[in-house]
Amino acid sequence: MGDIPRHHPVMLGESLELLAIRPDGRYLDCTAGLGGHTRAIAERLTAGGKIISCDRDAQSLEMARRNTAEFHDRIEFRQASFSELAESNLDGLIADLGVSRYQLTSPERGFSFQAEGPADMRMDQSRGVTAAELLNHSAEKAIAGWLHQYGEERRARKIAGAIVRARPIRSTLHLAGVVERAAPRTGPLHPATRTFMALRMVVNREQEELDALLERAPRMVRPGGRIVIISFMSLEDRKVKESFRELKRTGRAIILTKKPLEPSEKEVRENPPSRSAKLRAVEIVNHQQSNVTEEHQSHGHPGTHLQSANRRENPLPRRTGRYGHDLRGGFIRRRGRVHFARTAQRLHLLLLEEDR
């Protein structure tokens, strides 16, 4: 491994703000990459805090380790994919999806159609099937389906036919040439862009992995803890959005980003690959599904008996929300009406409604 590539962690300021780092907290970075987000979180921790930094790619993990040397007392590195994560009681979790600049620009990893290398594309090179193996042994129809579904490639059938006729696919440039001849350039994108993206997603089972992350993350984070996910593809952002909405609907989280945040113009200027980033965040309020919305409706009026019940039932320490309100529970004025929320979770939900 040579020099460590220069790296701009995407939407770093926004991520840190939304994670609301507690210096003694426990965090999980699911996508260590070059260690950019891990490092910034570790910098904000005291010796009592900890960040677990995971990546399924052993080489990336090694670079993250080298990029964060001053903070190793607070970082635990682990090679793991999303579907293998099983932490609990975290104060926050971040995932910055996709591939890193290092992966994209290392010809030997096979992600780039601009440099000669093996058509590998595995993030974890210790297991799984390479892109070349997939292309050389799969049915034409299956290949066309992947290009269409994951690459949203309109010329999927044409390209799949050309790939099958050109077998065996020997390398990245061989594959890029086959695609380019079958579907010549019509716009600014290189004609092989969508094919390479789709194959990368299939080789790494990226959709299934994201599903696993979205299913596990809310259980790994304690109530009051936060989840931040940065995605780069509309397919992924849609999944994140739907999953967060479902958490909200079932009373398990409040959404902190009504619309996805996007990088500033300055960030895009300084780091053009950040331009398609979308960041969404939630705060977990409850691990169980709750019927709080219906209950809230039936408690539409304040009552002193509820207020005293609130004091008894409220075990949480005082915590102030971003509007300076007490997050433990109590009354809230909303659209001219006073509502009562018995616990912090319920008050959170009311505030969420307010945010919308």
Ligand SMILES: C[S@@+](CC[C@H](N)C(=O)[O-])C[C@H]1O[C@@H](n2cnc3c(N)ncnc32)[C@H](O)[C@@H]1O
């Ligand atoms: C965009 S990079 C992360 C960059 C990192 N945030 C930084 O600032 O350096 C994405 C990383 O996530 C890893 N990754 C992608 N999918 C993964 C999965 N399912 N499980 C674990 N790691 C994954 C990739 O190997 C890659 O290193």
